[in-house]
Amino acid sequence: MNSELKRVAILGGGNMGIALAKGMVASGKYAPAAITLTRRNLQALESLEKEGYQITSDNARAVEEADIIILSMLPQQLDFVLDTVADKIDVQRHLVISIVTGVMVSDIIERVGKMGLQVIRAMPNTAIAIRESMTCIAGNKASQENLSLVKEIFEAVGDTVEIEEELMTSATALCACGIAFFLRSIRAATQGGTEIGFHAADALRMAAQTAKGAASLLLHFQSHPESEIDKVTSPKGCTIAGLNEMEHNGFSSALIKGIRTSSQKAEQLYHKEK
Numbered sequence: 119m120n121s122e123l124k125r126v127a128i129l130g131g132g133n134m135g136i137a138l139a140k141g142m143v144a145s146g147k148y149a150p151a152a153i154t155l156t157r158r159n160l161q162a163l164e165s166l167e168k169e170g171y172q173i174t175s176d177n178a179r180a181v182e183e184a185d186i187i188i189l190s191m192l193p194q195q196l197d198f199v200l201d202t203v204a205d206k207i208d209v210q211r212h213l214v215i216s217i218v219t220g221v222m223v224s225d226i227i228e229r230v231g232k233m234g235l236q237v238i239r240a241m242p243n244t245a246i247a248i249r250e251s252m253t254c255i256a257g258n259k260a261s262q263e264n265l266s267l268v269k270e271i272f273e274a275v276g277d278t279v280e281i282e283e284e285l286m287t288s289a290t291a292l293c294a295c296g297i298a299f300f301l302r303s304i305r306a307a308t309q310g311g312t313e314i315g316f317h318a319a320d321a322l323r324m325a326a327q328t329a330k331g332a333a334s335l336l337l338h339f340q341s342h343p344e345s346e347i348d349k350v351t352s353p354k355g356c357t358i359a360g361l362n363e364m365e366h367n368g369f370s371s372a373l374i375k376g377i378r379t380s381s382q383k384a385e386q387l388y389h390k391e392k
């Protein structure tokens with residue numbers, strides 16, 4: 119079946135669910151009417167209903183009417199929803215995509231009690247809202263056809279990479295949490311820019327475009343950050359002076375430790391804090 123003909127139920131229409139729905143429609147491969155979003159507080163989805171999306175609080179009905187089920191609620195909200203929809207899941211028809219942090223494919227299959235159910239994990243980031251996500255995909259036991267379908271969905275909203283499921287929490291820290299880490303570094307640069315003379319709004323625009331330029335250099339030339347850094351750092355110059363000051367204060371170390379901490383936390387979100 120073409121992706122265009124599949125009906126999608128996004129269970130958990132929050133930040134990510136809404137951004138994903140909008141990204142899928144923006145890709146031109148899905149019509150709003152083919153996508154149902156669910157949540158308890160339906161008022162928060164009313165603007166989407168006006169745009170033609172289906173909305174409901176009835177997860178079971180949404181599943182019954184869909185071919186693809188996307189799980190996008192918080193880890194601690196997952197079991198309740200799975201218990202509500204388990205009876206409606208048809209192993210032959212349904213493909214389940216989970217973006218829920220820290221939840222294994224096997225956790226979902228066991229909870230709904232449907233051996234053979236096709237479940238694929240995807241870890242996008244909030245840049246799906248502008249179709250610039252880095253989405254990591256894992257579905258070792260899924261069919262090639264379903265993996266291709268999931269890749270197609272997320273390629274429409276950014277770049278994708280297929281990884282082993284055991285690396286999914288690492289992918290969460292690096293790519294999903296990573297959005298916040300890079301944003302915080304841009305905000306810090308803005309604060310520095312304001313201290314040395316720019317109005318905050320100007321400093322923010324200048325810092326954001328500079329960050330975009332730095333990332334684009336790496337993606338465009340497929341080069342290593344240090345080789346691009348070498349081009350900036352003139353001997354005895356001001357860049358190396360500032361960079362070394364940052365390193366003396368633990369710049370790289372702080373990022374590395376933060377990413378490690380996020381990864382450890384992601385691992386525990388479902389299994390230890392339920």
Ligand SMILES: NC(=O)C1=CN([C@@H]2O[C@H](COP(=O)(O)OP(=O)(O)OC[C@H]3O[C@@H](n4cnc5c(N)ncnc54)[C@H](OP(=O)(O)O)[C@@H]3O)[C@@H](O)[C@H]2O)C=CC1
Pocket residue numbers: 129130131132133134135156157158159160162177190191192193195198199217218219241242243244294295
């Ligand atoms: N935010 C991010 O950057 C990323 C998040 N993720 C993961 O994606 C998932 C969603 O994150 P995010 O969108 O930020 O979280 P949100 O809290 O914004 O969204 C979760 C949604 O689930 C809904 N929900 C809760 N219980 C139910 C229920 N019983 N039935 C239907 N809907 C329900 C909530 O709405 P209501 O309370 O109205 O029911 C809420 O809108 C999480 O597992 C997160 O770890 C993955 C990648 C990136």
Ligand SMILES: O=C(O)[C@@H]1CCC=N1
Pocket residue numbers: 219290294295
């Ligand atoms: O902070 C969180 O738990 C979620 C998962 C990745 C991004 N946000």
